[in-house]
Amino acid sequence: MSNCHHAFPETQRRGVYRAIHERRDVRSQFLPDPISPEVLERLLQAAHHAPSVGFMQPWDFIVIESREVRASILALFEQENARAAERFSGERQDLYRGLKLQGILESPLNLCITCDRRRGGPHVLGRNSIMDTDLFSTCLAVQNLWLAARAEGVGVGWVSILDPAQLSQVLNLPEHVYPVAYLCLGHVSEFLGQPELEAKGWRSRLSLEELMHANSWGQPFARAFAQGK
């Protein structure tokens, strides 16, 4: 029971944490069933309610259903993925080549969330020192959509093994619009209990304790906390 009267009721709080902990990056479990327009609208509204620097709302949503366009993007992925595999060697390369890293055609819908770097004019409140805050804002829209999708039972997979210039060309993006996230969306046969990369032995979750620092970099938080610093 929370002692803060602004907190959500217990069951709703659990729902928020459940979406966070059970959200997955989906590549292998997509079903072909379409996403209803109502669900898609709710997901896009969730994305559109993300925080943004100076309330810039720099995002646009390109909904891609065309199999032809998706096939073009898959070709871009294949090209980049072959190059990516070359960065690893030996067993690691074999493992990499065995990973499924996109569900572009298996998912019924692809979505590109872009960032219009000119939106709001040349002076956006809060975007004077760190110019990439527009990109950061767009990532938050992605995360909002990803969490809402989990609550709706819809899987999302982020495909970043794409050359942004080539992707922009296929999607006909103007020069000032950057393709932040290329996403695959669809209903799923299951949500895995852990990241697929972890299940396949690529990498495990780090422990939170190792990542917490007290006051400055390198001062382990747990020890400093125990010593009352």
Ligand SMILES: Cc1cc2c(cc1C)N(C[C@H](O)[C@H](O)[C@H](O)COP(=O)(O)O)c1[nH]c(=O)[nH]c(=O)c1N2
């Ligand atoms: C910016 C960015 C870019 C990518 C990803 C994520 C993010 C945040 N992820 C998904 C990533 O592998 C996944 O989030 C982690 O492995 C953790 O798994 P869960 O998301 O918790 O299931 C991802 N996955 C994939 O199969 N192909 C890809 O190209 C990418 N690219």
